Amino acid sequence: MLDEKLIVAGFGGQGVMLTGQLLSYCATNKDINTLWFPSYGPETRGGTANCSVTISDETVNSPVISKPDSLMIFNKPSLAKFMPKLKKDGNLVVNASLVKDLDFREDVNVYEIEANDIALKLGNLKAANMVMLGAYLAITKIFTNKEIVAVMKEKFTGEKAQFIDLNKQALEAGKKAVETSA
Amino acid sequence: MAKVLMKGNEAMALAAIKAGADAFYGYPITPQNELPEYMSKHMKEHGRVFLQSESEVAAINMIYGAAGAGARVITSSSSPGIALKQEGISYMAGAELPAVIVNVMRGGPGLGGIQPSQGDYKQITRGGGNGDYYLYSLAPESLQEAVDLIKESFDIADYFRNPVMIAVDGLIGQMMEPVDFELETPKWDLPKKTWATDGNQKGRDKNIINSLYLDPNDLEKHDLKLKKKYDEMKRDHQRYELINMDKADIAIVAFGSTARVCRTSIQLLEEEGINCGMIRPITIYPFPSKAFDEIPKSVKDLLVVEMNTGQMIDDVKIVNEGKLPIHFYGRSGGIVPEAEEIVEKVKEIMGGE
Amino acid sequence: MAKTKTIYEKSNGLSDAHLSYCPGCTHGIIHKLVAECLVELDVLDRTIGISSVGCSALNYDFFSCDMQQAAHGRAPAVATGIKRVKPDSIVFTYQGDGDLASIGIAEAIHAAHRGENVTIVFVNNAIYGMTGGQMAPTTLIGQKTTTSPDGREEAHSGLPLKISEMMATIPGATYIERVSVHNPKHVIKAKKALKKAFEIQKNKQGFTLIEFISTCPVNWGMKPKDAVDWAVDNMIPYYPLGVFKDKTNEEAN
Numbered sequence: 011m012l013d014e015k016l017i018v019a020g021f022g023g024q025g026v027m028l029t030g031q032l033l034s035y036c037a038t039n040k041d042i043n044t045l046w047f048p049s050y051g052p053e054t055r056g057g058t059a060n061c062s063v064t065i066s067d068e069t070v071n072s073p074v075i076s077k078p079d080s081l082m083i084f085n086k087p088s089l090a091k092f093m094p095k096l097k098k099d100g101n102l103v104v105n106a107s108l109v110k111d112l113d114f115r116e117d118v119n120v121y122e123i124e125a126n127d128i129a130l131k132l133g134n135l136k137a138a139n140m141v142m143l144g145a146y147l148a149i150t151k152i153f154t155n156k157e158i159v160a161v162m163k164e165k166f167t168g169e170k171a172q173f174i175d176l177n178k179q180a181l182e183a184g185k186k187a188v189e190t191s192a
Numbered sequence: 193m194a195k196v197l198m199k200g201n202e203a204m205a206l207a208a209i210k211a212g213a214d215a216f217y218g219y220p221i222t223p224q225n226e227l228p229e230y231m232s233k234h235m236k237e238h239g240r241v242f243l244q245s246e247s248e249v250a251a252i253n254m255i256y257g258a259a260g261a262g263a264r265v266i267t268s269s270s271s272p273g274i275a276l277k278q279e280g281i282s283y284m285a286g287a288e289l290p291a292v293i294v295n296v297m298r299g300g301p302g303l304g305g306i307q308p309s310q311g312d313y314k315q316i317t318r319g320g321g322n323g324d325y326y327l328y329s330l331a332p333e334s335l336q337e338a339v340d341l342i343k344e345s346f347d348i349a350d351y352f353r354n355p356v357m358i359a360v361d362g363l364i365g366q367m368m369e370p371v372d373f374e375l376e377t378p379k380w381d382l383p384k385k386t387w388a389t390d391g392n393q394k395g396r397d398k399n400i401i402n403s404l405y406l407d408p409n410d411l412e413k414h415d416l417k418l419k420k421k422y423d424e425m426k427r428d429h430q431r432y433e434l435i436n437m438d439k440a441d442i443a444i445v446a447f448g449s450t451a452r453v454c455r456t457s458i459q460l461l462e463e464e465g466i467n468c469g470m471i472r473p474i475t476i477y478p479f480p481s482k483a484f485d486e487i488p489k490s491v492k493d494l495l496v497v498e499m500n501t502g503q504m505i506d507d508v509k510i511v512n513e514g515k516l517p518i519h520f521y522g523r524s525g526g527i528v529p530e531a532e533e534i535v536e537k538v539k540e541i542m543g544g545e
Numbered sequence: 546m547a548k549t550k551t552i553y554e555k556s557n558g559l560s561d562a563h564l565s566y567c568p569g570c571t572h573g574i575i576h577k578l579v580a581e582c583l584v585e586l587d588v589l590d591r592t593i594g595i596s597s598v599g600c601s602a603l604n605y606d607f608f609s610c611d612m613q614q615a616a617h618g619r620a621p622a623v624a625t626g627i628k629r630v631k632p633d634s635i636v637f638t639y640q641g642d643g644d645l646a647s648i649g650i651a652e653a654i655h656a657a658h659r660g661e662n663v664t665i666v667f668v669n670n671a672i673y674g675m676t677g678g679q680m681a682p683t684t685l686i687g688q689k690t691t692t693s694p695d696g697r698e699e700a701h702s703g704l705p706l707k708i709s710e711m712m713a714t715i716p717g718a719t720y721i722e723r724v725s726v727h728n729p730k731h732v733i734k735a736k737k738a739l740k741k742a743f744e745i746q747k748n749k750q751g752f753t754l755i756e757f758i759s760t761c762p763v764n765w766g767m768k769p770k771d772a773v774d775w776a777v778d779n780m781i782p783y784y785p786l787g788v789f790k791d792k793t794n795e796e797a798n
Binding site (some may be wrong): 206215218241243245246247249250253254255256257258259260261263265279280283287389390391392393394399400401402403404406446465 | 651653
Binding site (some may be wrong): 031034037038041043044045046047050051070071072073074076171173 | 366453455
């Protein structure tokens with residue numbers, strides 16, 4: 011049974027909110043229950059921006075995720091804030107380009123993804139969130155990259171459409187990063 | 193139609209458009225800004241009115257004017273802004289004008305904070321402004337329910353010729369959930385608005401929109417006429433949901449997004465073999481007293497859970513009439529309780545017996 | 546038998562209700578002018594008037610068009626709400642100086658600022674009449690009221706607010722004029738100004754405000770004739786009559 015509770019956290023501007031939203035859009039397209047809830051207000055400007063995403067075959071009740079199954083962590087302050095909440099044996103996907111030399115919990119599965127470096131190699135640092143998403147999907151397998159790209163084609167209209175190809179490459183690169191480290 | 197994933201504030205705006213709202217007047221305040229922003233873009237497409245006013249005070253008086261002219265109107269705000277609107281809301285109740293008012297609650301008092309809260313419960317359920325009046329107040333727990341209730345609320349407002357309050361919080365305003373906008377909602381039998389000052393006086397006497405009655409006898413008569421409406425709301429239009437009550441040993445009373453958190457608590461308790469039920473008021477005015485008549489004998493305690501320091505608990509005490517012990521668990525200041533906190537509270541109550 | 550000829554009659558724009566104003570007050574004249582303008586422009590049956598709070602609070606009974614009664618100071622917001630959903634109606638507010646110049650100044654300024662196509666009938670008698678003669682923003686220096694018993698002092702209460710001059714600085718306003726009704730000549734001039742304002746609204750040319758210098762014999766503590774003289778001698782020098790803004794003229798040039 012699918013029942014995934016995920017927190018995505020980082021700086022404002024790293025595409026944290028969008029990363030979570032793509033998952034909720036994808037769930038909606040597949041008629042799977044989902045709930046996305048963001049931190050909001052001044053906290054998100056320069057501080058830590060985060061969103062909670064629930065994807066479930068069951069009705070989603072509490073919007074608050076007290077014990078996430080997975081974390082996507084984009085910066086150090088977010089790691090400090092959310093790692094203690096992660097479930098035992100949960101997935102901790104970290105942007106290792108920014109979060110390094112830290113003690114990770116030993117009772118969780120840690121995936122260190124050099125997301126910024128990978129994105130820079132693809133030509134645009136902004137795609138780091140998609141590298142992270144690609145890695146997350148490769149680990150959890152809740153959706154395929156193809157399904158996420160389909161959502162982008164739906165939602166990225168106008169000027170944003172030009173980023174779809176780059177994002178597609180970033181998703182694949184994230185997937186590859188997990189597969190090669192395994 | 194397939195479900196669409198939308199942010200709460202935007203979904204509520206679209207629901208109002210689907211319900212035939214003619215005009216939106218409002219003023220920016222967090223955490224409800226996506227609602228007017230959505231309206232600013234989409235009301236125009238439908239040939240309807242969107243206007244950002246100079247203040248909440250002005251906005252509610254624009255609502256008064258347009259409602260008086262017979263239009264279907266909506267405004268939205270958040271707690272401090274709703275406080276500013278109270279003058280106009282009282283005038284609307286007095287002048288018997290329909291409108292839908294969305295309160296996306298945040299922490300208070302004063303400027304307070306911007307995170308989710310249910311701190312306006314008393315203000316909402318006691319009228320809020322001066323004089324003897326109430327608002328039919330709906331407190332949805334999900335975006336689907338919010339959308340369905342907003343679609344219906346314009347009819348409810350027109351039926352009673354009284355403002356309807358949609359009482360949600362920052363959580364519902366900011367969250368995204370899949371919503372089906374085409375679900376059928378009840379349609380109320382509505383008479384024509386022959387009372388409206390609609391700028392077309394041909395073939396009828398002049399109409400007056402007014403809440404001033406200088407003769408005490410006239411005002412008392414008017415107040416009693418209003419009271420009849422509130423009595424009808426209480427008698428025929430209470431709404432609530434009973435969850436897991438059949439064999440419950442303890443019952444939570446919670447509304448809005450807090451009720452949603454409690455649903456998870458109930459599941460967690462069930463896993464531990466504890467039968468916990470819930471009374472979820474959907475109307476917070478009229479308070480669903482009838483739900484308390486349905487409490488089974490197995491229930492030994494009531495636990496009121498709110499995102500404030502204890503406001504609805506007074507209504508629970510009134511309808512409980514001293515029958516069951518009443519406990520309280522609340523978080524305020526913008527903190528949403530986690531399901532586990534409520535689980536602990538329930539266990540504490542049950543272990544204490 | 547001699548034929549009788551009607552040479553004067555009450556305007557259809559007024560109802561048969563008994564006016565609630567004190568003897569010598571000029572509200573009655575101003576009501577008459579509003580009613581006559583609406584009838585002469587043939588817009589009475591599509592007009593919605595807005596009563597405010599003050600002595601004119603009850604005038605929803607005095608005009609024969611549709612009326613709404615508004616909270617203190619909020620009439621321009623109410624007018625905005627109506628006009629935006631009924632753009633082909635004629636909407637006016639009728640406000641005193643306490644209502645408009647004090648508690649409702651924000652609503653008045655922003656209605657002008659947005660260029661709302663409504664008309665404000667602003668009655669300035671330099672005092673709060675309804676509540677018993679308290680000081681208004683428009684009360685003159687030295688003028689005694691129940692809350693300035695020794696006369697208004699600049700050091701304490703500032704200088705009286707010149708609404709027409711101020712509103713004329715708002716880019717969105719179309720037509721602003723101050724008039725007086727202290728004698729027949731000025732009544733005729735005042736009617737011309739008011740009619741122009743309603744015509745501008747009828748032509749959808751935007752925001753108009755006509756300020757009327759008015760009297761309050763009871764709260765000023767004067768006989769009606771003395772009150773009129775006092776207005777001429779004291780108010781008009783401080784509140785000069787005339788057109789302060791006419792965008793229709795600017796556009797023509």
